[in-house]
Structure formats: structure tokens, C-alpha cells
Amino acid sequence: MNAEIITQQLEQVRQKAPLVHNITNFVVMNNTANALLALGASPVMAHAVNEVTDMVNIAGALVINMGTLSEHWVEAMLAAGKQAKVNGTPVVFDPVGVGATPYRTEVAQKIIDVCQPSVIRGNGSEIMALLNSNTKTKGVDSTASSESAVDSAKELAGQTGAVVVISGSTDYITDGKEVLEVKNGDTMMTKVTGMGCTATAVIGAFVAAEKDCLKATFAAMAVMSIAGELAVKKSAGPGSLQMNFLDTIYQLSAADIENTFAE
Numbered sequence: 001m002n003a004e005i006i007t008q009q010l011e012q013v014r015q016k017a018p019l020v021h022n023i024t025n026f027v028v029m030n031n032t033a034n035a036l037l038a039l040g041a042s043p044v045m046a047h048a049v050n051e052v053t054d055m056v057n058i059a060g061a062l063v064i065n066m067g068t069l070s071e072h073w074v075e076a077m078l079a080a081g082k083q084a085k086v087n088g089t090p091v092v093f094d095p096v097g098v099g100a101t102p103y104r105t106e107v108a109q110k111i112i113d114v115c116q117p118s119v120i121r122g123n124g125s126e127i128m129a130l131l132n133s134n135t136k137t138k139g140v141d142s143t144a145s146s147e148s149a150v151d152s153a154k155e156l157a158g159q160t161g162a163v164v165v166i167s168g169s170t171d172y173i174t175d176g177k178e179v180l181e182v183k184n185g186d187t188m189m190t191k192v193t194g195m196g197c198t199a200t201a202v203i204g205a206f207v208a209a210e211k212d213c214l215k216a217t218f219a220a221m222a223v224m225s226i227a228g229e230l231a232v233k234k235s236a237g238p239g240s241l242q243m244n245f246l247d248t249i250y251q252l253s254a255a256d257i258e259n260t261f262a263e
Contacts, residue, residue, distance in 0.1 A: 001180060001218050003261040006226075007254040009206055009219030014040035018060030018208035022201060023047045023077050025067025025096065028194035031242070032063075032201040038250040039223075041205035047073055052080040060208030062089055063201050064115065066107060067096040074107055081115025090207040093117035093162075094200040099129025112160060118213050120156065121165035121200045124149035131156055146170055150179060163213045165203070167196050171221045173214065180218045183262040184225035191238040192245075199224045226260045227252055 019042045024032060029045050036043035046055045049072060056062055062084045064077045084091045093115065095108040108130060112120070120130070127149045146168025153164040157176035166172045171182040189195045203220040210216035230252075231244040 001215065002263065003254075003258045005215065006219045006222045006261060007257050009210055009216060010039075010223055010252065010257070012209045013205050016060075016209045017042055018205055019044060019058060020061050020063060020201065020204040020208060021046060021052075021055050021059035021080070022063045022065070022204070023052065023073065023080060024063060024065035024094075024197060024201070027067055028065070028197040031194040032198050034246055035198045035249060036201055036205055038246045039202060039205055041208070043201070047076050049076045049079060052076045053083040056080050056083040056089060057087065059084075059089060061092060061204040063092045063094070063204040064111060064117070065094040065096060065197055065200060066098075066104065066111070067094070067197060069104065069107060074110075077111060078114050081111065081117075085116055090118040090204075090213065091115050092119045092121065092200055092204045092207060094197060095120065095122050095126050095130060096197070098122070098126050105129065112162075117160070117162050118207060119163045119165065119203055119217050120160065121167065121196070121203060121217075123167050123196065127156060127164060127166050128152045131159075146172055150174070154179065163217050165199075165217060165221060167199060167221075171225060173218050173221060175214045178214065180214070182218070182221045182225050184222065184229045184260060186229050186232040188232045188235065188238060188241055189228045192242055195228070222257075222261060223249065223252065226257055230256060230260060 033043040098108040146166040157164040206216040206220035227249040231248040235241040
């Protein structure tokens with residue numbers, strides 16, 4: 001896939017302005033909502049059990065992020081995921097910190113079983129932990145490179161039917177057969193909390209606008225990485241990067257993508 005496909009997918013998101021329903025964590029709510037707005041999508045953060053199914057009914061995609069778990073939020077995630085499955089609404093799952101504790105691992109597996117996500121995005125350790133409960137993570141940080149988790153990602157995609165994304169210095173996107181790579185980005189992005197969670201939300205916007213999940217997910221990760229790479233060039237550090245990232249993704253043009261995308 002190339003820069004032209006990325007540009008086409010971005011324009012599709014901007015034209016359709018899909019509603020993305022996020023059940024996400026306290027740390028990243030503001031970051032992800034602002035990123036989705038800057039991208040051209042419409043975010044909603046709704047996690048009350050009493051309303052999640054109704055919200056899913058009007059959403060173009062559901063994003064489930066288990067960064068700050070609680071019993072009631074898990075109940076809401078499962079209820080929303082079940083309704084999304086009934087509706088045929090794509091579900092994007094971010095198994096934050098899976099492998100750090102038995103509870104996280106148990107919840108992640110239940111979400112996959114019940115909600116049957118269209119896309120699963122995590123770091124190398126998280127993707128490996130979804131296949132092997134003995135794999136441990138360092139809180140929410142990866143102890144494995146993205147490259148070392150490619151075989152696990154392919155196997156996970158084969159087992160679940162989801163497109164699986166590994167975030168890292170190189171991002172890998174696979175449907176179990178084909179493996180796509182995104183080589184853009186910058187290490188400074190790892191110093192801003194919630195960049196991975198933001199990537200998951202951005203994927204939600206792209207799969208809401210495009211039925212081909214592999215193509216949409218590739219374009220989402222490329223836009224995220226290109227915007228981050230360009231924003232770093234304007235930034236003195238992680239603080240200004242947060243602001244510059246939003247400005248860059250808002251202004252991102254076909255020429256920016258063509259000139260920056262690392263094929």
C-alpha cells in the first residue's frame with residue numbers, strides 16, 4: 001500500500017466525519033477526543049452501562065480500551081461489544097497492560113471472546129500476552145520489540161479473525177496472511193502518554209469510514225506515525241509535541257503524506 005491510499009482513506013474520514021464511540025481510560029480521554037476531532041471524526045466518550053448499547057446503535061465504530069479497569073466498565077464494554085456485533089459495527093480493542101496482572105489477562109480474553117473485535121492493537125508484549133498468559137508486561141510498557149511479536153500477531157489474527165496491529169519503532173499490521181509495515185514516527189512519541197491509545201481511537205475513525213479493515217488500519221497507523229514524525233520536528237520536547245501533534249494531524253495534506261511516508 002502506498003501514499004495515495006493513505007491520502008484517500010484520510011479524505012474519506014474527513015468527508016464522512018464518523019461518530020466513534022470510545023469506552024476508554026481516564027488517562028487518555030481528553031487526548032483521544034481531541035485527536036479524533038482534529039482528524040475530522042466525531043468522538044463520544046460514554047461508559048455508563050445504561051446507555052452504551054444505545055450509543056453503539058448510532059456509532060460508526062466502537063473503541064474499547066481497558067487502560068483503567070473497573071468491574072462496571074468491563075460490564076459496559078461487554079454490553080457495548082455485544083450490541084456492536086449484532087449491528088455489524090466494527091470494534092477496535094486495545095488490551096492495555098494485558099499480561100501485567102491475571103485480572104487484565106482474564107478481562108482481555110473475555111472481551112475478545114464476547115465482542116469479537118475487528119481490530120486489535122497493542123505493543124509487542126501485549127500481543128504476545130494475548131496468546132500466552134505466561135508472558136508478562138512491564139505495566140503498560142512493552143518489554144518486547146514489535147518485530148519479535150509478528151509471528152504472534154499473525155497467529156492471533158488467524159485465531160480471532162481480527163486485523164492485528166503491533167505498535168513500535170516499526171508498526172506491523174496483519175490479517176494473518178499479509179503483513180504491512182509503517183516505518184514512520186519518532187521515539188519522542190513514546191514520551192507522551194496515550195499515543196498508543198490515540199492510535200487505537202484513530203483506527204476506530206478509519207474503520208468506521210472504510211469496510212476493508214486491513215486497508216483502513218494501515219492508513220490509520222500511517223497517518224498517526226506521519227503526523228507524529230512531522231510534529232516532532234516542530235517540538236522542543238514531549239509537552240509541545242502534544243500540541244503540535246494535534247495541529248499537524250488537523251492540517252495533514254496529501255503533499256505531507258507523499259513527502260514523508262517511508263515505503
